[in-house]
Structure formats: C-alpha cells, structure tokens
Amino acid sequence: MSIRNLDSLFDPRSVAVIGASERPFSVGATLWRNMRASGFQGAVWPVNPKYTELSGTRCYARVAELPATPELAVICTPPATVLDLVRQLAQAGTRAVVLISAGLTPELKQAVLDAARPTLMRILGPNCIGLLAPHAHLNASFAHVAARPGHLAFVSQSGALVTAMLDWAEARHIGFSHFVSLGEHADVDFGDMLDYLASDGHTRAILLYVESIEHARKFMSAARAAARNKPVIVLKAGRSAQGQKAAASHTGALAGADAVYDAAIARAGMLRVDSLEQLFLAAEILTRFKGPIGERVTILTNGGGAGVLAADAAAARRVPLAALDEALRGALDAVLPPNWSHGNPVDIIGDAPVARYVDTLHALARHPHTAGTLLFIHSPTAIVPATDIARALVPVVRPERGRALPLVACWMGGPAVAEARALFTQAGIASYEMPEQAVAAIGMLQAYRCNQAELSEAAPAGPAPGPGAPRLAQVRPLIEQVLAEGRELLTEPEAKAVCAAYGIPVAVTSSVAADAEAAAAEATRIGFPVVLKILSRDITHKSDVGGVVLNLQDAADVRAAAQAMLARIGKSHPRERLDGFSVQSMVRKPQAQELIVGASVDPTFGPVVLFGQGGTAVEVLKDSAMALPPLNDPLARALIARTRVARLLAGWRDVPPADLDAVVHTLMAVSQLLAELPELAELDINPLLVDHAGAVALDARVRVRRPPGAGAARFAIAPYPAALAETLDWHGQRLTLRPIRPEDEAQHRAFLDSLDPEDVRLRVFYSRRALARSELARLVQIDYTREMAFIATVDGEGGAPRTLGVARSIADPDNVEAEFGIILRHEMKGAGLGHLLMDKLIAYQRAAGTTRLFAIVLTENRRMLELGRQLGFADLPMAEDPSTRRLVLALQAT
Incomplete structure (x- = not known):
C-alpha cells in the first residue's frame, strides 16, 4: 500500500x-x-x-x-x-x-x-x-522477551524467527529501533516497511528475513530507495534447488528462485547473508566502517598465528591481500624492529609497546592506495594492557579532524580485551572477537560496495535508435508465424535468426536438409569439416539424444552420421517429429571458452538474464549468475564478474584474454530482446564460444508463448525512459528535454554550481555552499518507478551538453500525490523554459495516473507562484506556516 x-x-x-x-x-x-x-x-x-x-x-x-x-x-x-x-x-x-x-x-x-x-x-x-x-x-x-532500544530495524516473515532473534540479540546486548513480524503481510509488506524505515531517524540499518516477495517492482523500488539512505541486509531463506520448475532450456533449469533473489538483492544495492550471525556481522561493519572500501586488505597484528588465520580466511573468501610496495616496506622498516614479518600480514611482534602500534598505523595510513582496507588484530599479552593500546589508537583511526582510517578491528580474547573492544565500539569502529569474523565482515563490505555500484546504474531498455539498431520488424513476423502454428519452440535456424537480428554473431547454418543425401550435398557445398545436427521442433537438447556430430570430414561421413542419427533417435524417441538436419561449418577456436547466455521469466521478478560457463555439463557445473534487466555495460560486466569462469576469460599462461566486449554486447542484446519481445519465455545461447578474436553462438534455443511474460513493462526495475527524450528548436538553439540519468553527475554539478544562491534558497528554503557527492548522486540516480527529473540541455563549448534547468517530481508510494520542484539558470528566467519543463512534467505525471501534483513555495517566490497560476495550479495558503504557499494541480478527471 x-x-x-x-x-x-x-x-x-x-x-x-x-x-x-x-x-x-x-x-x-x-x-x-x-x-x-x-x-x-x-x-x-x-x-x-x-x-x-x-x-x-x-x-x-x-x-x-x-x-x-x-x-x-x-x-x-x-x-x-x-x-x-x-x-x-x-x-x-x-x-x-x-x-x-x-x-x-x-x-x-x-x-x-x-x-x-x-x-x-x-x-x-x-x-x-x-x-x-x-x-x-x-x-x-x-x-517472550522485550527488545532493547538500539538502531537496527528487524523485519521478518517468520514469527518463530522473531522470538529466536530477540532471545539471541538479548544475550548479546543488541538493541533495535523496530522489531516487526509481518505474518501473512496481507497489507503491510516489505515494501511498506522499507519505505517507512528508510527515513526513520532511529534506524541506522535495516535487517530483513525474507521467505517470499509478492510485488516485485514495489519491493525493488522501495529497496533501492532505502539502500541509498542506509544499509539494508537480507537473510533470504531457501538456498536449496528443490522445487525448481521443469524447463525447456538450461537457463530455465538454472534460474531457480534463489538465483533470481541473489540478482534482485544485488541490483537493489542491498547485501545478502546466509545466517543470523552474519546478519549482525554485516550490520556492525556496514554501520561503523568509515573511509573508502579498498579492494585489497592489509593485516596488522601482534601475533603471527592470528595473522595466518586471517590470511587463510581471506583466501577462502576470495578477499585479496595487498602486496606491500617498496615505499611502504621502507616506511614500516623505519618504525618496526628488524625481525618484523616484512610482508602481509604485518606482524609487529608480540612485545610491541603502544608506540609501535601507533607508528605502524601511521605508516600504513600514509600509503592508502597500497594498504587498502586495514584489518587490525590484537592478541592479549602481559606486556602492554589492551586498553592502553585502544586508547592510543582511537585518535589515529578516528581523528577529530581529517579522514577516518578504513579500519576493521579484531580484539581476540575475553575479559583481557573487553574494555579495549568497548572503546573501539564507542568510537564507532567495527570490532570483532575472531579473525574469521572480521575477514567475513570485510568480504561482506566488498560485496556491498559492488552492489551499491549496481544500484547507481540506470540502464535503458534498449539502445538509442539509429544505424545498426536491432531489426525487431524482422523478428516479429517470425514469432507470429511460430505462434500461429501452435508451436512454442523455435527451430535452431529460427532461433539463430532472432539472435542475428539483434547483432549476436551466430555460426552460419545451411538451409534445411531433408534427408541424409541432402545433408551430404549441403556439406559438400559448404566445405569440410562440418557439424551435423538433428532438426526437430520437439527436441530441445539435441546433444542429449545424440543429435549432434562434430568434425565430419567428407560427404560419406555426413551421410553415415545422418543415417545413424535417424535410426538412434527414431528408436529412443519414436514420438518426436524429425524435420531433417542442419549443416554448418565446423568452428575452430582452440583457445575459446564455452559460455552460456540466456533469459527466462521468473514468476516474481519477471524477466532475468543468465550468464555462466557453458557446454553440455552446464547444469552440473552450475557456474552461473543472474541479473535483472535492463543491462548496460557496467551491469553486464558486474554479472560476468560474479562467476568463476570470469577468471578464465581474463587469460592465463599462453591463453590471451577473451574479447569481453563481445560477451557484454551479447548480454545487452539479450536484455534488449527481453524488453522488446514480450512473447519471449526462454532463451539459450549455448555454447557461446569466446576467445580473443570475438564471440560466436554455436547453438541457440528460443521458446515463446502467449500470453506474454516478458517486455519492459514486466521488468522489476523500471528502465531508463529513453522514449521520453525530445529535441526541439528553441530560440535558435537545439534544445533537448529528457529524463536525467546517472551519467549526468558531472554535468549536473556544473549546473548546480552555476545557480544563483538566492534561487537555491527560494527552491530549497535555505542557502547551501556545497553539495556532498552522495547528495549529488541521489539527484541523478533516480528511481523511475516513483521519481522523474526532466533536464533541458543545449550543446556547450566543444559540443559538451550544458544543463539549463531541471523539473523534478517524487510521487508517494500510492501515486496519489507527487511533489514537484523546478530550478533554472538565472539567465533563463522569463525565456519560457520553465513552461516547457513543467508542461512535460505535468503530462508525464498525468499519464502515470498521479492524482495531484503539488509544491510548497515560499510566499516571496513570486515568479514561481505566477508560473503555477499560469499552468492552472491552485494557490492555497498554508495555515501552519504563513511564509509558504501550496500550489496544487488536479491531474485526473473526477
């Protein structure tokens, strides 16, 4: 609601x-x-x-x-x-x-x-x-037990987990701002709770226990809005593969609900964990960690064994350790005794006095690009009390002025380090009891950083129209013909034609050969060696039934293979219709990787894209990941990076790196297919053969259906609405009016910096000297489900776009009211630009079904009040604040 x-x-x-x-x-x-x-x-x-x-x-x-x-x-x-x-x-x-x-x-x-x-x-x-x-x-x-006051909000579908969590948290003195059992969530659901808690001043992080989601776009919209404000950590039940539906493609079989939840959680900028313990480990680090999240970690410890444990844990969790360069080694040599470890972990030896801890931390802080994230591990000794070390280090880690160090602490032990751990906790430093916990928390931190990067992307449903645009008009008649024939599965030539129309390179297939003699003739025409495949509208996985033979060297080989194939399949699958054979040139790429790229439609989150290691054993290897469309280049690369095969694509020994751009192009093309072809139910490109020279689809499967399940309207995340962009002649210039996008960040900062301070005060009711990067990002990384910002741009110096004004609206989750604001460069006032932007915004909100558009305006802002009256807004007094007025426009007929 x-x-x-x-x-x-x-x-x-x-x-x-x-x-x-x-x-x-x-x-x-x-x-x-x-x-x-x-x-x-x-x-x-x-x-x-x-x-x-x-x-x-x-x-x-x-x-x-x-x-x-x-x-x-x-x-x-x-x-x-x-x-x-x-x-x-x-x-x-x-x-x-x-x-x-x-x-x-x-x-x-x-x-x-x-x-x-x-x-x-x-x-x-x-x-x-x-x-x-x-x-x-x-x-x-x-x-059975009350909750302590705190700054964590916990929302759960499971009542039993609520009581267990309360008991668990009470034993650990963990407090909460809210503790909510949703039950059957007939009305108040996760989306409502995320919207409410996102702006709650008592809540520092939101913890969710999720079993199922019913309203995917509502949930994703609320989750993305909340994740921009504070950490959202999800414990999702149901990692097992049981209950997956039968599917006609590898993608359908691999696209279990859990993999789709993984994709949704990542795309919304949240973090997924696997246990209640991890839930609180993550909450500790995400709410306390300060500074940039480094890709690599440097371990500082007074105990060699503790350092080794941390290094082992880092290797197990794929948390890379930093390599100490010569400059950093020299800085450490200057403050450490000769017998220090001279590597990472940095072991400062168990007899270290307080000054050695401080000096070492200062040395690491002076080399942030080399050291990355710092993991401090202390084992108690009889030489120096842990409390003295903590008191000395807190001002270094959290200086009163200057940048906080990106540090995570592990105080190993019990009573001997309890006060030291408490001092760090009071100073806002994430602190753990065991090295493995600290490393796990850092791994979560790095995963969270990646997910937050995905959150900032706003991909279009498809590329801008122009030369080379996909030929939807070519694909549409083919799909209609298949459906008219009562079929769901396209033949291999038909599936490859769909892929080729969207710019995906395919291995050229000959025309259909009706029998063994025709297949031999086709092979002779193409040239040897060739691949022979059975052609059947009923058989999806040809290799599973012996319907693929590779590397045939002459016509006799082809003839014999075709006859044997017919006999074998006719015996094992007598009811399947056999339409002949397809013959294609044998593609030789000895250093290529076999990949799979696919698409399917999840019943909850709608269309999804799959990527992973391909081949006939794809369902056994299960090295795959999923993403929610629409995809752009960064999102496609993030999807690839979540798989193990990504490391093989980077090259090794004498194998050069694969053409990753070709894989990205294929993923984006599949995303576009999902947007433009609502009838698409499942798609497999397997294998997609990729090496340094490019990619080629050796086989493709496409399943279609009515009623449609795909299409951009079914995407769980509203794509960038490129169709709303328009260009017009305006005062002798080419003016572009379009929705804002994340890539506009630098351009938008230049626009904001150019504004008259008095105009800013009239717009936001107070003056501002500077805008933090996080606030600027929030202005350009909008959720098109409930927000809109139209910018007006012209070409500036060197052809770079220059923003002249912006009109922005944010609708409530019910889409009853949307609040708007508009601001222009000072020199644009009176030129009619405000009218243009507001006309476009009003038309958009009216088409979106919003009931009312309103704004709170300072009484002294006479220009804005006059513009509102010209546009038909009612100008209403605000009894509670005589210095403001409320402009209201009814958008729907009553």
Missing part, C-alpha cells in the same frame, strides 16, 4: 488490546502483560467481555464502549470475530491494527482488507507475533 498511517502503527498515542486476558499462557495475557510492561506513555485499554477489570485497569466489553478511539488496536481474538472488529475500528477512526489472529481464510482476509481500505487503516498481519518499537516504549507483541 504505502507508508500512510504507519506512524500510527509504530508511534501511536493510544492502544486497545482486543482479546486481552489473564488466562495463563494465552496470547491475550502475554500481549496485555507486554503492553503494560513496556512503559508506553499513552492510554492502553483492554477489551474483553469476559472481564470488568484487568491488572487494576477497567476492561471494556466492546470497542464502542472505549472512552476514545484508539489510534492502534491489537486483535488476538478468534478469526470469526475479526471482520466485525475491523469494521467497527475503521468506522471509529482507528488508524492501524496489529492482527495477531491466525486461521483467516483467503476470503475473510480479503474482506478485512476491503473493510480497512476506505479509511486507509493499516493492517499488520494476520498470523503475526506483533511489533516492538523500543524508542516509543511500545511492545505490541506476544514475544
């Missing part, structure tokens, strides 16, 4: 507990006890006709008897009573309900939602443990 009325769920002024009880071990009794013990400052009213009093508090028989309307109601009564209670509460004006009750039928659940919807009353549950908001002293749950 949205974040509407979620503040009533998590910070209400009054609460009614319906079904409160004093019956031992009952849900109602536990709920009532938890609410009373939480220290909630508002009114709390029990409702149960069986009691006149509970714990010295008057108990009400019915909702109608309550002294006032409760802002939040917690219902733990039998399912048959729930609908009438929700209706009564909605009519009374209650804003939110925690529905503990379980056993609601789908029909009853829908009736409850229908009763709540007219008043926007929110429902958490049903069948949930409830919620805890420690900062609001609210415990509306039947959990």
